[in-house]
Amino acid sequence: MQRILSTDLPAHAGHPVRLAGWVHRRRLLKSVAFLIVRDAAGLAQVVVTDPAVRAQLEALTEETVVSIGGTAKANPTAPGGVEVVEPEITALGDPAAPPPADLYRPEPPSSLPLLLDHAPVLLRHPKRKAVHALAAAAVRGFRSTLDSQRFVEIHTPKIVGSSTESGANVFALDYFGRPAYLAQSPQFYKQLMVGVFERVYEVGPVFRAEPHDTVRHLAQYTSLDVELGFIDDHRDVLAVARDAVAGMLDAVGEPVPGDIPSIHFADAMRLLGEPEDTPDLAPAHERALGEWARTEDGSDLVFVTGYPMAKRPFYTMPDPARPAYSKSFDLLFKGLELATGGQRLHRHADYLAALAARRQPVEPYQSYVDAFRYGMPPHGGFAMGLERFVARVVGAANIRETTLFPRDRFRLTP
Amino acid sequence: MQRILSTDLPAHAGHPVRLAGWVHRRRLLKSVAFLIVRDAAGLAQVVVTDPAVRAQLEALTEETVVSIGGTAKANPTAPGGVEVVEPEITALGDPAAPPPADLYRPEPPSSLPLLLDHAPVLLRHPKRKAVHALAAAAVRGFRSTLDSQRFVEIHTPKIVGSSTESGANVFALDYFGRPAYLAQSPQFYKQLMVGVFERVYEVGPVFRAEPHDTVRHLAQYTSLDVELGFIDDHRDVLAVARDAVAGMLDAVGEPVPGDIPSIHFADAMRLLGEPEDTPDLAPAHERALGEWARTEDGSDLVFVTGYPMAKRPFYTMPDPARPAYSKSFDLLFKGLELATGGQRLHRHADYLAALAARRQPVEPYQSYVDAFRYGMPPHGGFAMGLERFVARVVGAANIRETTLFPRDRFRLTP
Numbered sequence A, B: 001m002q003r004i005l006s007t008d009l010p011a012h013a014g015h016p017v018r019l020a021g022w023v024h025r026r027r028l029l030k031s032v033a034f035l036i037v038r039d040a041a042g043l044a045q046v047v048v049t050d051p052a053v054r055a056q057l058e059a060l061t062e063e064t065v066v067s068i069g070g071t072a073k074a075n076p077t078a079p080g081g082v083e084v085v086e087p088e089i090t091a092l093g094d095p096a097a098p099p100p101a102d103l104y105r106p107e108p109p110s111s112l113p114l115l116l117d118h119a120p121v122l123l124r125h126p127k128r129k130a131v132h133a134l135a136a137a138a139v140r141g142f143r144s145t146l147d148s149q150r151f152v153e154i155h156t157p158k159i160v161g162s163s164t165e166s167g168a169n170v171f172a173l174d175y176f177g178r179p180a181y182l183a184q185s186p187q188f189y190k191q192l193m194v195g196v197f198e199r200v201y202e203v204g205p206v207f208r209a210e211p212h213d214t215v216r217h218l219a220q221y222t223s224l225d226v227e228l229g230f231i232d233d234h235r236d237v238l239a240v241a242r243d244a245v246a247g248m249l250d251a252v253g254e255p256v257p258g259d260i261p262s263i264h265f266a267d268a269m270r271l272l273g274e275p276e277d278t279p280d281l282a283p284a285h286e287r288a289l290g291e292w293a294r295t296e297d298g299s300d301l302v303f304v305t306g307y308p309m310a311k312r313p314f315y316t317m318p319d320p321a322r323p324a325y326s327k328s329f330d331l332l333f334k335g336l337e338l339a340t341g342g343q344r345l346h347r348h349a350d351y352l353a354a355l356a357a358r359r360q361p362v363e364p365y366q367s368y369v370d371a372f373r374y375g376m377p378p379h380g381g382f383a384m385g386l387e388r389f390v391a392r393v394v395g396a397a398n399i400r401e402t403t404l405f406p407r408d409r410f411r412l413t414p
Helices: A006-012 A051-059 A112-117 A126-147 A187-197 A234-251 A265-272 A283-297 A348-357 A363-374 A386-394 B006-012 B051-059 B112-117 B126-147 B187-197 B234-251 B265-272 B283-297 B348-357 B363-374 B386-394
Strands: A016-028 A033-038 A043-048 A065-074 A082-091 A172-175 A178-182 A199-207 A220-229 A262-264 A301-305 A322-326 A328-333 A336-344 A379-385 B016-028 B033-038 B043-048 B065-074 B082-091 B172-175 B178-182 B199-207 B220-229 B262-264 B301-305 B322-326 B328-333 B336-344 B379-385
Touching (some): A006 A016, A006 A043, A006 A082, A016 A051, A033 A051, A033 A065, A043 A051, A051 A082, A126 A199, A126 A220, A126 A386, A126 B126, A172 B172, A187 A199, A187 A220, A187 A363, A187 A379, A187 B126, A220 A234, A220 A386, A234 A328, A234 A336, A234 A379, A262 A265, A265 A283, A265 A301, A265 A322, A283 A301, A283 A336, A328 A379, A328 A386, A336 A386, A348 A363, A379 A386, B006 B016, B006 B043, B006 B082, B016 B051, B033 B051, B033 B065, B126 B199, B126 B220, B126 B234, B126 B386, B187 B199, B187 B220, B187 B363, B220 B234, B234 B301, B234 B328, B234 B336, B234 B379, B234 B386, B262 B265, B265 B283, B265 B301, B265 B322, B283 B301, B283 B328, B283 B336, B328 B379, B328 B386, B336 B386, B348 B363, B379 B386
Parallel strands (some): A043 A082, A262 A301, B043 B082, B262 B301
Antiparallel strands (some): A016 A033, A016 A065, A033 A043, A172 A178, A199 A220, A220 A379, A328 A336, A336 A379, B016 B033, B016 B065, B065 B082, B172 B178, B199 B220, B336 B379
């Protein structure tokens, strides 16, 4: 008989069914035993009264994989209102070893090292699993929004000949005897691909040899990267960023923002009573601006535009009206940086001038900078960390809770 | 006025319009000049009669980015049946340098080194661009097929503590002073995640330090990875592989297979008149089997099942009826290996025995093998190279033609 999922049980009340999944929990009472089976969809209750089946169940440790034939029967007190009675149980493997923490407890263990050391098993906890199912839904929402706005998905090299944005925090690699590096972002490639497709996105790993042990940085994360051409200025990028985030929030069942409030960096500094020449937002600034947006506009999201050029990379478009400020932005979500973006330079001469002004050599960027000799439209884009987005939605304090198998300075397994 | 795309021109015949794009080609005739503009959607013809605009056009080299206001006018001889007349033209950047090859020629340059050295510009050729738009459509078809069959997308580590499938062909990395490696596949992680979601897929980069210079291998490619639990045997995996490939073919407008013919490895050897103990398919075998499937079944696709265990990795499920053969398969597409898959071991004891039989140590696989102590269902999966799929569809002889910015032993830029 074809297996059904636990959530399909109600549709089969009164009929024979077959379930398959993991022994989530056994409750061996005096006159009856309950077996809770966990599958991809949820939990189901199986009622055992037959002494022979009960004896068998006693040997089926938690996490053993089983197939169960029986009859679905309505019972208002069972999960989903339907349980399985008169079961025959087949183990699909050997009895499982005791997991490092009980997966049937309402909450996963609170110890992050335990969770991460034993991720292959502890990710099975329904609440841990839900976090990562949410991540998959968010990416689906991101892609479907961009697909509907004629963006094209690309896949770019993760091994590069020179470190991209800066020499710091880059992983070095032996590439057939030559030095190479892991890409810190697809920034240059997505810009080049604007010349081909006008609008592109990439969902892929990026790598930072992050020496600090913080709750918001990892050595590898999943970057959602977007770039679009033929913009008037960074406000066209803001509009796409809004749509993408709205698509992600919608896909995970969160309220979708209408307009996202926006504040210029200089105004934000005045609002926070900070010196005008503050070069960057500190975490405390992000929190304060998050609260401001919540109070003023009832919004969890706020754009901070016009970041000082001093803290932005060389390809950033300055604001011609206030050249110390840029046409770039950060998007804060619940008081934490979620995305960074802006308009980029698009004239070859501007790239040469920007590098010269920073006393940076052209050579490491040669093939990138050269491409701007062949006609590139005004363009811009943004990048967002998937794990950060999920952390904000589920209220996780540490980015490691929203990464399947995190990598940091101290962690290289599992 | 809002910009429209070249393909939208017919809907605006008789009305004022604004186009934007690249100067694809200019034809400066005696009494009239034609400007072909290229945008993300295609080409549009602009007719210039005004002497001042013509003088301006003479300075607008090919690939310069322009915005064009004018009136859309029906003309049966123009591309799409509509052209733009009485234009005013604005350059959105400096005049472009001459590209390394004329992008307006019907065919892209035939020199692969030229194409790859100047990829950022030469990918703009409409035929090159179409190849990569097709790749994006294929991935969309892959994902939508799997999403509809309750697979969950995952993102796994690309930096790993020990080389996975074999010690050969792996890139070594300095990971905060410790040795680490670039993942050759997400094989172990996708299997572990079957324990969480039952059905998972990943679209991401994989890395092989491939020392050979062939037309079908690269140092980085995009792997489409699938794994599913609660299977009866490898035939359940074949069915999903068929659906995924059918979804990809459908998405790129190619004929969709019904049933895909299947032949056991031993039968294939008999058919080809090869010794029974041949351990693997040579490229000539793949071509012959491809022709056999085309002649016998009218199919471009054929599964070769039951590969000899000798050439399969340790996690492969042997066929209990014929233990020298496995429950694994290759999928050939037009006579070339497209995907590899099969059923995997799922019992902890079987993993220990398989490694012992091969005299391989458990230690490099410890956290992977340990996870099988906690109850894993019978499962299997497959992996497919995106660039190979695209190469077969478009008839590219070299995988480098279907990779945006290929990486091989000799190539690390652009």
